Amino acid sequence: MLGQYLNALREQGPLIHCITNTVTMNDCANALLAVGGSPIMADDPDEVAEIAALAGGVVLNIGTLRRQNLNAFYGAGREAVRRGIPVVLDPVGAGASRLRTETARGLWKELPLAAIRCNLSELRALLGEGGGARGVDAAPEDLAASASLRERAAQIGALARRAQTMVAVTGEVDFVSDGVRTFAIRGGHPLMARVTGTGCMLTAVTGAFLAASPQQPLEAAAAAVCAMGLCGARAHRRLLEKTGREGTGSYRVLLMDELACLTGGELDGGEDIEIFERAD
Numbered sequence: 370m371l372g373q374y375l376n377a378l379r380e381q382g383p384l385i386h387c388i389t390n391t392v393t394m395n396d397c398a399n400a401l402l403a404v405g406g407s408p409i410m411a412d413d414p415d416e417v418a419e420i421a422a423l424a425g426g427v428v429l430n431i432g433t434l435r436r437q438n439l440n441a442f443y444g445a446g447r448e449a450v451r452r453g454i455p456v457v458l459d460p461v462g463a464g465a466s467r468l469r470t471e472t473a474r475g476l477w478k479e480l481p482l483a484a485i486r487c488n489l490s491e492l493r494a495l496l497g498e499g500g501g502a503r504g505v506d507a508a509p510e511d512l513a514a515s516a517s518l519r520e521r522a523a524q525i526g527a528l529a530r531r532a533q534t535m536v537a538v539t540g541e542v543d544f545v546s547d548g549v550r551t552f553a554i555r556g557g558h559p560l561m562a563r564v565t566g567t568g569c570m571l572t573a574v575t576g577a578f579l580a581a582s583p584q585q586p587l588e589a590a591a592a593a594v595c596a597m598g599l600c601g602a603r604a605h606r607r608l609l610e611k612t613g614r615e616g617t618g619s620y621r622v623l624l625m626d627e628l629a630c631l632t633g634g635e636l637d638g639g640e641d642i643e644i645f646e647r648a649d
């Protein structure tokens with residue numbers, strides 16, 4: 370069902386303008402190339418509007434935020450919105466500092482975003498609920514999955530409605546919701562959380578899927594999330610076959626290989642999704 374969105378992405382090769390953090394920038398560029406997009410990282414306020422105008426999608430990631438980045442985020446975001454280009458926000462570390470929380474919230478309030486891609490702690494902080502995040506990873510209490518899948522999907526759906534934006538919230542199980550329909554997606558591997566950048570890569574890749582299929586944003590974002598999860602699981606199998614141990618350096622490389630080699634047909638065959646409709 371979702372393989373067509375990967376095929377569309379590989380056919381179109383959209384240019385994706387990323388203003389992103391210096392920790393995982395290179396991984397984001399390579400992940401975009403691997404799935405069939407074309408990355409450009411550009412963050413000087415003097416050029417961001419021009420670059421955004423050329424792009425099929427814009428990705429704003431606040432991971433290594435500096436005050437001087439704000440003009441770049443707004444310059445690119447406003448130009449993209451003016452032209453109907455999808456903008457994806459990754460509020461990395463929202464909740465960990467006032468600057469991050471306020472920046473994420475400001476971007477969310479001012480720009481009609483196509484999607485917010487983050488972990489649950491960051492989404493809660495952006496929306497002004499919940500405690501503070503410890504850093505860029507989800508807080509342990511947000512990871513505790515005691516509720517049923519249906520209950521958790523309903524919770525994410527409610528957050529998406531509050532956000533008035535599509536959300537892709539990742540963790541052990543991933544959820545993609547537009548507030549009406551919520552896709553719960555199983556996949557990936559716990560080792561993904563021990564490699565920095567898997568979330569950032571997914572955000573960038575989501576931007577590319579949305580750029581290629583803007584008419585079906587929920588399905589396109591779900592395809593991005595499924596693709597990442599499937600590749601994470603396959604890379605782990607390869608890692609064990611090749612090395613017999615769980616080295617995170619090799620895993621990072623194998624994950625990129627899986628993203629590059631994934632086909633639409635494999636994505637169709639590998640999905641593990643449940644779809645929940647808004648009940649109330």
Ligand SMILES: Nc1ncnc2c1ncn2[C@@H]1O[C@H](COP(=O)(O)OP(=O)(O)O)[C@@H](O)[C@H]1O
Pocket residue numbers: 487488505506507539540541542543556557558559560561562566567568569571597598601
């Ligand atoms: N425990 C886990 N089991 C399976 N997949 C995981 C796990 N933790 C994270 N992932 C996957 O890693 C990717 C990044 O998610 P996450 O770690 O939540 O993002 P972030 O790094 O932004 O916090 C997603 O594809 C997600 O499904």
Ligand SMILES: Cc1ncsc1CCOP(=O)(O)O
Pocket residue numbers: 390392393432433461505564565566567568569570
């Ligand atoms: C460790 C770190 N510090 C600032 S940005 C960053 C990368 C976060 O990447 P991800 O959210 O994909 O784990």
Ligand SMILES: [Mg+2]
Pocket residue numbers: 461462487488505568569
């Ligand atoms: Mg993250």
